[in-house]
Amino acid sequence: xxxxxxxxxxxxxxxxxRGLRWSIAGDSANAVFVEFTFFGSVFILFLDALALSKxxxxxxxxxxxxxxxxxxxxAPRVARFGYKRTFITFWxxxxxxxxxxxxxxxxxxxxxxxAAILFVAFCTAAFALCRATAETGKYPWTQEYVPNQVRGKYxxxxxxxxxxVGFMAVAAAGYVIAHNSGLTGFMxxxxxxxxxxxxxxxxxxxxxxxxxxxxxxxxxxRELWTAVNDHNFRYYLLGIALMTLATAPMISxxxxxxVEEVRLPQSQVVLLQNGVLVGSLLSVFAWGWAADRYGSAPxxxxxxxxxxxxxxxxxxxxxxxxxxxxxxxSIAFLQGVANMGWAIGSARLLxxxxxxxxxxxxxxxxxxxxIGVIGGLSQLLxxxxxxxxxxxxxxxxxxxxxxxxxxxLLGITLPLGSLFFLRRVHTDSNVGIGRFxxxxxxxxxxxxxESMIRYHMAKDEQTAVRLTERLGRSRSLLTIEExxxxxxxxxxxxxxxxxxxxxHTRPDEQLLQALNQVLHGNDPALGVMAAWSLGRSHDxxxxxxxxxxxDSDYRSIRAHSARSLGTLGDQSAIPTLQxxxxxxxxxxxxxxxxxxxxxxxxxxxTEAMLALxxxxxxxxxxLELALALARLTGEEHTFIQLLRQSRHDQGTVLxxxxxxxxxxWRKVGDTAMSPTLAHLTQSAAACSTGDLxxxxxxxxxxxxxxxxxxxxxFQQMILRECTAHLEADGAVRLEYAxxxxxxxxxxx
Numbered sequence: 001x002x003x004x005x006x007x008x009x010x011x012x013x014x015x016x017x018r019g020l021r022w023s024i025a026g027d028s029a030n031a032v033f034v035e036f037t038f039f040g041s042v043f044i045l046f047l048d049a050l051a052l053s054k055x056x057x058x059x060x061x062x063x064x065x066x067x068x069x070x071x072x073x074x075a076p077r078v079a080r081f082g083y084k085r086t087f088i089t090f091w092x093x094x095x096x097x098x099x100x101x102x103x104x105x106x107x108x109x110x111x112x113x114x115a116a117i118l119f120v121a122f123c124t125a126a127f128a129l130c131r132a133t134a135e136t137g138k139y140p141w142t143q144e145y146v147p148n149q150v151r152g153k154y155x156x157x158x159x160x161x162x163x164x165v166g167f168m169a170v171a172a173a174g175y176v177i178a179h180n181s182g183l184t185g186f187m188x189x190x191x192x193x194x195x196x197x198x199x200x201x202x203x204x205x206x207x208x209x210x211x212x213x214x215x216x217x218x219x220x221x222r223e224l225w226t227a228v229n230d231h232n233f234r235y236y237l238l239g240i241a242l243m244t245l246a247t248a249p250m251i252s253x254x255x256x257x258x259v260e261e262v263r264l265p266q267s268q269v270v271l272l273q274n275g276v277l278v279g280s281l282l283s284v285f286a287w288g289w290a291a292d293r294y295g296s297a298p299x300x301x302x303x304x305x306x307x308x309x310x311x312x313x314x315x316x317x318x319x320x321x322x323x324x325x326x327x328x329x330s331i332a333f334l335q336g337v338a339n340m341g342w343a344i345g346s347a348r349l350l351x352x353x354x355x356x357x358x359x360x361x362x363x364x365x366x367x368x369x370x371i372g373v374i375g376g377l378s379q380l381l382x383x384x385x386x387x388x389x390x391x392x393x394x395x396x397x398x399x400x401x402x403x404x405x406x407x408x409l410l411g412i413t414l415p416l417g418s419l420f421f422l423r424r425v426h427t428d429s430n431v432g433i434g435r436f437x438x439x440x441x442x443x444x445x446x447x448x449x450e451s452m453i454r455y456h457m458a459k460d461e462q463t464a465v466r467l468t469e470r471l472g473r474s475r476s477l478l479t480i481e482e483x484x485x486x487x488x489x490x491x492x493x494x495x496x497x498x499x500x501x502x503x504h505t506r507p508d509e510q511l512l513q514a515l516n517q518v519l520h521g522n523d524p525a526l527g528v529m530a531a532w533s534l535g536r537s538h539d540x541x542x543x544x545x546x547x548x549x550x551d552s553d554y555r556s557i558r559a560h561s562a563r564s565l566g567t568l569g570d571q572s573a574i575p576t577l578q579x580x581x582x583x584x585x586x587x588x589x590x591x592x593x594x595x596x597x598x599x600x601x602x603x604x605x606t607e608a609m610l611a612l613x614x615x616x617x618x619x620x621x622x623l624e625l626a627l628a629l630a631r632l633t634g635e636e637h638t639f640i641q642l643l644r645q646s647r648h649d650q651g652t653v654l655x656x657x658x659x660x661x662x663x664x665w666r667k668v669g670d671t672a673m674s675p676t677l678a679h680l681t682q683s684a685a686a687c688s689t690g691d692l693x694x695x696x697x698x699x700x701x702x703x704x705x706x707x708x709x710x711x712x713x714f715q716q717m718i719l720r721e722c723t724a725h726l727e728a729d730g731a732v733r734l735e736y737a738x739x740x741x742x743x744x745x746x747x748x
Contacts, residue, residue: 011208016145022206023145024158029200031162035169035273036193037098038064038127042173044255045266046186050104050117053387060124061252062379067128068372071136075365078137083144084210086137092201094130097123099194105183132372139364141210143351149292151351155344156288163281163336170273178267227363232426236354237367239422240346241374246414247307248375249382250407254314257404258328263320275329279336286449287344293481296352297427300345304415304422306338311411315399353427382407443476443506452482464489465497472501477508487514495526503533512537516545519561524554531557535564543570550576559592566596574602581608591621598628603714606632610721613735626735629718630742639742646738650731654695655688657741664745676705692731700726703740715743 011019036042047057078086100123108116146154177185227233258269291299313331318324355363385406394401451470458464468486471479483505486498499518502511512534519530531549534542546568549561562580565573574597581593594612597605606629613625623643630639645653662680679702687695703723708716722740725733 010144013147015208016147017150019145019207019209020150020154022203023154024161026200026203026207027158028161028165029196029203031166032169033095033098033193033197033200035166035173036189036196037101038124042177042186042189042270044252045177045270046183047120048256049183049186050108050120051113052117053383056117057253057383059380059383060121061383062376063121063125063128064131065248065372065375065379067125067132068135068368068370068375070129070132071365071368071372072362074133074136075361078133078365079140079213079361081137082210082212083137083141084207085212087134087141087210088201088205090130090134091138091204092198094127094134095194095197095201097127097130098190098197101190102187105187108183132368136365136368137210139368140360141207143355143357143360143364145207145209146351148352151292151348153288153292155291155347156285159280159284159288159340159344163277163284167274167277167281170270170277174267174270177270178265226359227366230363233354233363233366235421235424236350237370239418239420239425240371242414242418242421243304243307243342244371244374245378245381246411246418248378249385250311250411252379253382253386253404253407257314261319261400261402261404262317262324262328264325264328268325272328272332275332276336276339279333279338280340281336283337283340284344287341291344291348295427296345296349297422297425298345299341300349301419301422303338303340303342303345304419306334307342308412308415310335310338311408315405315408319400349425349427354425385410443478444474448474448476448478452479455482455486461491461493464491464494468494468497468501472504475505477506479505480508480510483511484514487518492526496529499526499529499533503529503536507537507539507541509541512539512541512545515542519545519549519557520552524556527552527554527557528560531560531564535560535567538568540568540570543568543572546570547573547576550580555586555589559589562589562592562596566599569600571600574600574604578602578605578608581605591616591624594625594628598631601632601634603632603712606714606717610718614721614725619735622733622735626739629739632714632718633743633746635746638745639738642738642741646734650734651687651690651692651695654692654737654741655684657745658684658687658695658699661741661744676702676707679705696726696730696737699737699740711743711747715747718743 044057047060052060101120104116104120107119173189176189179185180188255269255272258264258272259266264272287299287303310331313334317327317331321327350367355367386403389403389406392401392403392405447470451467451474455464455467455471458467464486468483471482471486483498483502486494486501489495489498499515502515505511515530515534518526519534521527527549531546534546543565546561546565547570549557552558552561562573562577565577577593577597577600581590581597584590584593590612594605594609597609609625609629613622613629616622616625627636627639630636642653642657658680662677662684665677665680679698683695683698683702685695686692686698700723703719703726708719711719719740722736722743725736726740729736731737
């Protein structure tokens with residue numbers, strides 16, 4: 001007989017977004033409860049005050065994760081009862097068992113130390129079972145009520161509030177413990193924690209979704225086995241397992257390490273949690289933004305790598321030093337950054353990529369049970385290792401071996417093993433960890449982030465244009481999304497500036513594709529700039545769209561595409577440009593082709609380039625053509641330097657250049673050239689007095705009588721053309737004199 005399935009309507013996106021604020025409020029109140037009761041440094045110090053051994057502490061802490069083993073067995077009932085109803089009910093009941101801890105001093109006084117320890121263990125076990133039941137409903141419910149498109153942002157905002165609240169809670173806990181002796185301070189904190197926990201339950205009750213749903217038992221079993229056989233899910237669980245075994249015992253017993261080995265007071269140890277919270281607070285938005293933009297995997301793997309650094313830092317930190325607290329706070333800050341990257345990345349990966357939404361009940365139950373088993377074993381393992389290594393003490397100078405060293409070594413090696421599995425999980429990201437690191441460290445990430453924030457706050461076109469320019473000036477690929485957004489802006493000036501900014505930033509496949517679309521669009525003004533920007537990218541992937549654009553309907557785009565191919569140094573464009581130059585009638589296009597051929601050092605086009613220079617009436621164009629010929633030698637700075645200096649004092653500059661040329665030729669020691677070199681002496685003397693006509697006449701005589709057969713044929717051709725025009729035009733065509741001096745200066 002078929003089981004009737006209850007109809008369940010999932011909340012709308014609007015309802016989900018409204019419920020997120022209640023989720024944040026509940027998490028913030030719960031943050032106080034966490035710090036004051038079972039999960040902060042306060043609880044570890046409370047157990048230590050009850051005289052529990054490290055092994056016993058490990059057993060008590062293992063009760064929390066081991067309780068998760070019930071998740072696969074109760075998941076169908078949780079689904080039928082309702083994810084939200086289950087969570088609210090058992091999340092509230094667990095506060096009662098937390099409140100029972102307030103009776104610990106009474107039990108201790110009436111029945112003794114052992115009875116008090118058993119009483120605390122009972123309260124912890126009952127609390128853990130309620131927690132496990134509640135969270136069996138919480139995980140599927142969370143996947144439902146948090147929209148995927150804002151999951152990273154939500155995690156960031158949620159963590160900001162919980163971190164700030166946690167920061168204040170830790171500060172208060174440190175103050176209370178420092179000013180109260182025995183168990184009094186702990187009892188006060190537990191009472192306050194329970195009160196805040198009840199406020200959190202009230203806030204959670206306002207979140208939508210999580211309605212009951214009936215699932216046939218057989219179907220549930222099939223989905224359970226589907227989860228077990230899901231390779232992607234298994235890789236994720238194995239990676240999570242190694243990370244938990246590496247970090248859970250290390251972090252749990254860290255307060256005792258700080259007290260026993262680093263020799264910090266308990267009140268300062270509690271305050272170290274503030275360093276973690278500050279690191280979390282300052283990095284949370286960056287991690288959340290990065291997760292939504294680049295996917296879960298690079299954020300999660302970055303968190304793994306940062307976590308590997310933590311035990312290395314703890315191994316080498318000074319112990320019993322006046323600076324120990326400050327070093328510990330610095331490492332705690334790094335711990336907060338690492339924890340936040342790992343938490344946001346791994347959680348987002350679980351909800352978005354690993355767990356199918358239609359099978360979330362059994363997937364989440366298996367996940368929760370798995371982390372429960374591994375978490376419990378990790379706490380037992382941590383306590384067992386510390387008991388076995390209790391007598392370990394060895395001073396190696398730069399590092400001291402102590403009972404906690406084995407835990408730190410596990411914290412280094414096991415995360416490296418987790419990378420093997422986590423890198424195999426299919427994700428929503430196409431950005432690898434290497435490229436992600438490049439995004440963070442190439443260019444100016446600080447300018448990039450500042451510009452991105454201000455860009456989204458721009459209220460007028462002028463501000464948007466200015467900030468778009470800053471996006472490009474950062475030369476950081478972090479700004480890709482903003483540049484693509486600016487490229488699609490309805491305001492022409494913003495789009496124009498976006499193309500310029502892309503030309504100034506580092507090349508990227510997405511940006512090159514966007515420029516390609518603009519290049520072949522219907523706006524020639526933007527198309528011209530796109531051609532320029534593609535050339536400036538200096539990326540070989542830009543060559544193909546530029547080749548295609550040589551057939552554009554717009555002459556301006558064809559001209560700029562040719563110039564950009566020259567800028568790219570694309571030798572394959574030489575035959576095409578030569579062929580077009582030979583048949584082209586448009587004057588501007590012919591100059592563009594010659595300019596590109598000059599940059600490509602196409603010496604086979606020398607004759608055609610000289611012909612165009614000879615017929616050019618405009619001086620700016622003549623100088624560009626002369627530069628193209630100068631570039632055939634592979635150098636251009638000599639020509640540009642001569643040209644710039646000659647704009648201020650032609651005679652002196654020419655005289656200096658000719659004198660330098662004379663010294664160069666005299667060093668050769670060819671006596672047959674002595675009469676010819678006399679023309680250079682006379683030319684320099686005439687130019688120095690301002691008589692350019694006489695000076696260039698003597699320079700022409702030198703070119704006519706000198707032996708330049710050692711030069712390549714194309715250079716000899718250029719010199720013959722320069723000689724002819726100097727004789728015919730003199731100072732009227734000064735570019736020929738500059739070109740001749742350039743060729744002779746750079747020749748061997």
